[in-house]
Amino acid sequence: MMNPSQWFTEQAPGAESAFSLKFKQKLHEEQSEYQFIEIYETEDFGNLMVIDGCTMVSTRDNFLYHEMMSHPVLFTHPDPKRVWIIGGGDCGTLREILKHPSVEQAVQIDIDERVTRLAEIYFPELCESNNDPRADLKFIDGIKWVKDAEPNSVDIIIVDSTDPAGPAEGLFSKAFYRDCFNCLSEHGMVVQQSESPLYHMKLIGEMRDAMSSAGFEHLQTLFFPQAIYPSGWWSATIASKASLAKFRELDSANKNFDTTYYNVDIHKASLAQPEFFKKALGLK
């Protein structure tokens, strides 16, 4: 039996499963203006950030999520110069984006400054590009930021948020996707984490429907492992104004930066659709 004074456990709501990590000590906890944030030093996963009881990021396995939220969409857009991250307060997605030489401006808009301040202390490697002159960290409401933006303000919007409950709920709505559509440039695309293919097919279907009805004609869901998230299998969904049939395969194969999971073969592989996924969504 696992002693709760030594193990952090997250129960997946709706699927009666749980994932636990043994920890050496709790390093920090606080109720910020928006959410309850905990930091653990685990036995085997490095540090772990938990928000409102849900695992967010661990030292050991965050590379999967951050790389797959960044590189596929950036190597799909023909020339990504202006990128916004909605959420992403741990700065790991920002770091990956800034590896792309084409990016001229990367704005991270997380409502909760405390997430970033704690990441600077407990996940310094994720914050190593925060002082890049192209980076701009804003601590304001991302939904309002997108709503108020002028047309043709941005090339890619990465929605790197918590689950669709609490402050992130409005990020999974047609109104938000419509606002994204309106401020994106001609080839603009948005990518959003879309939960577990094994547990959350209904949510993935609803998200895709909302993206379509907001005006995005081209959708692509990609799949990747993520040990600390429910079921250990995760997805992200890209909604694009222009065709997603191809990505910049040669640029990806010749990328001049290091990654731990992503490469051109992994990019292609992440796009393969399981049979049950195609059936559930009526895809051919």
Place this chain on the structure above:
Amino acid sequence: MMNPSQWFTEQAPGAESAFSLKFKQKLHEEQSEYQFIEIYETEDFGNLMVIDGCTMVSTRDNFLYHEMMSHPVLFTHPDPKRVWIIGGGDCGTLREILKHPSVEQAVQIDIDERVTRLAEIYFPELCESNNDPRADLKFIDGIKWVKDAEPNSVDIIIVDSTDPAGPAEGLFSKAFYRDCFNCLSEHGMVVQQSESPLYHMKLIGEMRDAMSSAGFEHLQTLFFPQAIYPSGWWSATIASKASLAKFRELDSANKNFDTTYYNVDIHKASLAQPEFFKKALGLK
């Protein structure tokens, strides 16, 4: 906090993480001649078989493992007629193999008959092909079976075993792979579950080295999600006498049987090698 009278938990040895499933009731437990077997009725994953404390198979997610242990290797061999399963007592791999019309003989060799008898009761859908005239269920030592086999006895050996501890330990050795090599036909191949890419890279490397030194010149590790196994991400490794550069892509695309996860795109995708995997093994 999870009440152990309602939750089954497996702690991953070596990685201080755990996966838990809530159950309605324990349906059965017994100490067989070889191992301790438990069956639970879970809340959300259907029935669950546990052997010596490790999750083996659940109604909900076994399709991932069984399809990926079967279809990639069968669609890689040019003409698989004779297939052996070492282990695999739940009969799920046997069912998948028998979907291939080329297969004339499928022998399942599991040392523990009780696993199969319990699968017949609690996982009847996995046993639906047990009476296929091509199926032959033997309850004997698979290591000895392979050791005693004549040359050119079999086209594919699928090692569908428990983890490398207890009765399965000898299945992860050069001596066993050498015996496989000796009884396989000209294009023969063996595929074995090779644990988690996130947790067990050392084991994967050692297994591949043992396969190579046993005479197999061609190796291929494939990756797939598996929620109930440690880290939620799993692998299988194919060792082959002949080149693995191609598989029967057209036959896979035109397969005339149903699957839940596997298809030709998933097959290709499963072969993509993460950056850290290539670096750890010195692959290009």
